Amino acid sequence: MTTSAPPASVATAPAQPPARRPRRTGRSPWFHVVMVPFTVLWLLPLAFIVVLAFRSFDDVASRGIGALPASFTLDAFTEAVTRGDLGRALLNSGIVTVITVVLSLVLASWAAFALARFRIPFRRTVLLVMLAGNLLPPQILLVPVSRITQSLGLYDSLAALVVVQVGFGLGFYTFVLHGFVRNLPQEVFEAALIDGAGTLRTYRSIVLPLTRPALAALAALATTWVFNDLIWAMTVLRTETRFPITAALLNLQGGYSTSWNVLAAGCLLAALPTALVFFAFQKHFVSGLLVGSDK
Amino acid sequence: MTVLERTPGRSGPRSGSGAGSDPAAARRPGPRLRAARRVPPLVWAFLLVPLAVEMFWVFWPALNSFSLSFTRWRGVGPAEPVGWANYQRMLDDPVFATALVNNVVWVVGFGGLSVAGGLALAVALNRPGRGVGVYRSAIYLPMVISLAVTGLFWRVLYQPDGLVDRVLTPVGLGGTAWLANPDTALYAVLVAAVWRQVGYIMVLYLAGLKGVDASLEEAAAVDGANAWQRFWRIVVPQLRGVSTVVFAVTVIDSLRTFDIVWAMTRGGPYNQTQLLSTYMFQQSFSLVDLGYGSALAVVIFLLAIGFIITYLVRQARAED
Amino acid sequence: MSPIRTAHARTSRGPAALAAPSRRSFLVAVAAGLGSSAVLSGCVGSGGTESAPAGGGGASGGGGLVLQNSIQDEGPKAALTTLVEEYTAEPVTMNSVATEQFRAQLSTYLTSPNPPDVISWYAGSVANTYADQGLLLDVSDLWTGDGACASFPPALKALSTSGDDAQIFVPTNYYWWSIFYKKSAFEKWGVTPPETWDEFIALCEDLQGQGVIPLTNGIGTTPWMASGWFDYLDLRVNGAQYHRELLAGEHAFTDPEVVAVMDRYAEILPFFHPDQASWDNQQAAVPFVQDEAAMYLIGAFLTNYVPEDQLDDLDFFSVPVIDPSIPSAEEAPTDGFFASAGTADPEGTKAFLSYLASAESQAQWIAESGSANLPTNPDVDTSGFSPLVQKGIALLAGTEEITQFFNRDSSDALQTTADTALTQFIANPGDVQQILEQWQQAAEAVWSS
Structure with a gap:
């Protein structure tokens, strides 16, 4: 539960940030004393991966992965790109992620609108059932899902990967958006009704614009999930040229031996797009967004 | 809590939660009430299309799998019905017992630590200030690396004389083979998983905190409430919506945790870090015993449902 | 990048659905899916009948083969890629999948209506399980007469023989x-x-x-x-x-x-x-x-x-x-290949297996992979190999x-x-x-x- 301030302010003046809190005196100086070492410690594992990515194979093989670097080379990055064919894998991941995220959010916002704003019988149960779908351990769906894609002739196509992931994410997105849509101010909908707006127009001119912050936040979260998915990709794809980045990374890991420096380089390249998406959407996260502000 | 319900400035009473009732509409009979009673066909389409997609791609395969839990099936050939045998087998399976206990530890530890850590960091980093953006980004950054890869690299960090060892030796905790020691292995994996999850929870709470009405806190401060009281009595209740989402995400993620454990320990040493999900994967795919694997999946599903329903029902009661 | 990667003639019908990712075509796909529930009845665990050869993607002979393999190590993989590229009889698509995932997908591959033709695996229990289900191509002709494996040692033949006395495996290398x-x-x-x-x-x-x-x-x-x-x-x-x-x-x-x-x-x-x-x-x-x-x-x-x-x-x-x-x-663990019983092109598949088993191919693979694997073909000239x-x-x-x-x-x-x-x-x-x-x-x- 929350105040109505953010949605209301969005409705009247979308650019306005939410209720401003009164200015207070600055933080205690201890804040940075604690946060700086904490952040450094937090980033150490990532720093380790970065350092590893610039080492040579012989350096890693003879001195160990954990050793301090004795070499500096970009070879690992070149090798990751050529051997792992990361370029195409990134493209595959990009296509799948964009389409999946857009489709998921469109469908989820439909369902959320319907469930939150109309007296659909058993709407609460329907919502819970949809959420329950997300509680299934995905591993158990693997075998049936691959059989289904085969019988539909979708097996081994990016389209299969998209529909499977759309289906699997819908419950959670609908659940979050439902909370958001339900909390939109009643007046706006009444006004629309008086204007004679139909369902479609209400959806387009009220629901979509007003839920934009929530959609942005979900888009960023969904992107990290879909982009980092491995298990569905392995289930419905078998042709290497269609593999997404996660599967390509896995192939960089040897069966018997691993070139750790190449794996590290590949993993950094693979992380870039999600990092960029996050930083692009960060504003939406932090300025006045209320993910599922009320249930 | 009750004070908040009557706070001026809210857009009327909160929407109710009882099935079929909608206090907002009930109290304000008007055009909407009439409209709401008659659900337009397009709205049905809005609901049924997504629902059908989920039914088809999630529930239908799930039913298939659940029916497999009553069979013995090797992935090829016909499945042989065996009744409840797979479930009976769990009762005398020591690895299942270990995995179940580990899963409870995992849900509590992983869920508790990432929610507590994420909330604490969100509160600490909520107010803008110098360096706050950097801290936020730094804490979120691990999230961009996939779980499997996180596990791979953390395994290296934990190796003897690895980075973890070097950081901990000055404080007297060096020399432990974190992942090889059955007493520490599960917790070592847990730390890595929490490391990746905290930033995510923090982001959710940061978003939630933006909606917290600051004037209430001010008023409480004037009334002499200390920071701790203000946080628990005023901020936390207002975060309830976002907490529901966090709770759902946490339960889902902790029961589904798989990649990171698999990459770090494969459930070892000698099954001591086995979770239900890793054990299920091992049974279903390494050993291709899909009947038993499916039965384990049913258990995971029931646990998840149990947690979430309990939480939602309690919440619904608190609201009524 | 390489010709073998682009030649996926047989398995390329999927992306068509993605070519027009409009909402409408998606809905059509879903509707089609819902309507065709007959296809789905008993979609798992209902027996091996679905795995009967279904004619694949319509290709028969010369249409290209698919080689599904779990060879991840850099040298061996590169050497196999070269071998496959140099195969002239027909185009071969080579897909490498991480070993663990490969193991998890193996039964899906084999029971698919359009299975990969050749699959890398090792001799032993798993192969025999699939052979018992009739999922593996009988390659006994390669082991007799002037077949590619006819001169292999009897121990290897025994390893490659399934329960009903047919050879279902082509060993290509082993190590100690x-x-x-x-x-x-x-x-x-x-x-x-x-x-x-x-x-x-x-x-x-x-x-x-x-x-x-x-x-x-x-x-x-x-x-x-x-x-x-x-x-x-x-x-x-x-x-x-x-x-x-x-x-x-x-x-x-x-x-x-x-x-x-x-x-x-x-x-x-x-x-x-x-x-x-x-x-x-x-x-x-x-x-x-x-x-x-x-x-x-x-x-x-x-x-x-x-x-x-x-x-x-x-x-x-x-x-x-x-x-x-x-x-x-x-x-001495033995590695090699088996073929799907459901292949659309058994003759082409066997020809390709013979190519992989031949002395020249084995010698080339071992030389280029830089591994210490040993050839299974006794005709390989080993004099040039390292002392190890x-x-x-x-x-x-x-x-x-x-x-x-x-x-x-x-x-x-x-x-x-x-x-x-x-x-x-x-x-x-x-x-x-x-x-x-x-x-x-x-x-x-x-x-x-």
Whole structure:
């Protein structure tokens, strides 16, 4: 539960940030004393991966992965790109992620609108059932899902990967958006009704614009999930040229031996797009967004 | 809590939660009430299309799998019905017992630590200030690396004389083979998983905190409430919506945790870090015993449902 | 990038659905899916009928083949890629999938209505399971007359034969397990390879006295490495015949024979690197490379872990004899390919398998992969191979019995029981009796299922 301030302010003046809190005196100086070492410690594992990515194979093989670097080379990055064919894998991941995220959010916002704003019988149960779908351990769906894609002739196509992931994410997105849509101010909908707006127009001119912050936040979260998915990709794809980045990374890991420096380089390249998406959407996260502000 | 319900400035009473009732509409009979009673066909389409997609791609395969839990099936050939045998087998399976206990530890530890850590960091980093953006980004950054890869690299960090060892030796905790020691292995994996999850929870709470009405806190401060009281009595209740989402995400993620454990320990040493999900994967795919694997999946599903329903029902009661 | 990657004629009907990813076409797809529920009735576990050859993507002969493989290591994969590119009869699409995922998808591949034609795998239990279900192509003609495998040793033929006496497997290479060491290091420490078990123990004590860790191993995420020593000790104490019978369930892990094996294992436990439980088998090679640990019982794939300038320094000796009355035996896991019974083009598939099995292909693959694998084809001219590989060939030629490895000689399920028992034993050797009892219990469950 929350105040109505953010949605209301969005409705009247979308650019306005939410209720401003009164200015207070600055933080205690201890804040940075604690946060700086904490952040450094937090980033150490990532720093380790970065350092590893610039080492040579012989350096890693003879001195160990954990050793301090004795070499500096970009070879690992070149090798990751050529051997792992990361370029195409990134493209595959990009296509799948964009389409999946857009489709998921469109469908989820439909369902959320319907469930939150109309007296659909058993709407609460329907919502819970949809959420329950997300509680299934995905591993158990693997075998049936691959059989289904085969019988539909979708097996081994990016389209299969998209529909499977759309289906699997819908419950959670609908659940979050439902909370958001339900909390939109009643007046706006009444006004629309008086204007004679139909369902479609209400959806387009009220629901979509007003839920934009929530959609942005979900888009960023969904992107990290879909982009980092491995298990569905392995289930419905078998042709290497269609593999997404996660599967390509896995192939960089040897069966018997691993070139750790190449794996590290590949993993950094693979992380870039999600990092960029996050930083692009960060504003939406932090300025006045209320993910599922009320249930 | 009750004070908040009557706070001026809210857009009327909160929407109710009882099935079929909608206090907002009930109290304000008007055009909407009439409209709401008659659900337009397009709205049905809005609901049924997504629902059908989920039914088809999630529930239908799930039913298939659940029916497999009553069979013995090797992935090829016909499945042989065996009744409840797979479930009976769990009762005398020591690895299942270990995995179940580990899963409870995992849900509590992983869920508790990432929610507590994420909330604490969100509160600490909520107010803008110098360096706050950097801290936020730094804490979120691990999230961009996939779980499997996180596990791979953390395994290296934990190796003897690895980075973890070097950081901990000055404080007297060096020399432990974190992942090889059955007493520490599960917790070592847990730390890595929490490391990746905290930033995510923090982001959710940061978003939630933006909606917290600051004037209430001010008023409480004037009334002499200390920071701790203000946080628990005023901020936390207002975060309830976002907490529901966090709770759902946490339960889902902790029961589904798989990649990171698999990459770090494969459930070892000698099954001591086995979770239900890793054990299920091992049974279903390494050993291709899909009947038993499916039965384990049913258990995971029931646990998840149990947690979430309990939480939602309690919440619904608190609201009524 | 390479011609083989772009030639996926047979499997490319999928993306069409993605070409127009509009909402409408998506809805159509969903509607079609919902409408065709008949397709789905009993979509899993309903028997092998769906796997009947369905004509694939309409291609028959010359339309291209699909080679699904789990070869991930850089050198071997590159060498196979070259081989496939040079195959001229028809285009072949090669898909490499990470081993674990490959294992998980194997039954999906084989039961698919349009299965990959050729699949990489190893000889042994798993292949036989699929053969029993009629999912593997009968390649017996390759093993007779002037077939590509006709001249292969009888032991390999036996390995490639399924329950109903048909050959379903084409072995293309194998490798040996032994105790590897570095010549320069042994020289530095003034020691020589042992001949007998007592000499081996004396060597370990000597090294330990010099501050060198005698043995390394990595049983962390690769717990199966612990079975290497178990297999060899069983082969040396009880012999290959007993070992096979034990794995087949004809003896118990609580037998005095197995207790004797565990006694030997306990004898060498103090010589292992204390960090072995934290490492995988590749990490365990680092102390070996750095002369911190002296010896490593491992397959010849060790060459993949060692920096290039140390490859010539590698040497090995067979696990020393414990009981001279027991026939000699070595472990030599065999890798190769099988084909799907559902292939649309059995003749083309067999032609391609023959190509992979031919002496020229094998020689080229071994030369280019830089691995220490051995050819299965006796016609391969081995004179150009490295001294290490030559010695490996001689080792296997001179031994009386050949086994593969614990999991290949039994099953992956039994391997899991061994992993649990042996890693537990290594951590707590005092509990051996209880551990063996639990092992036997777990193994009985596997044998009876």
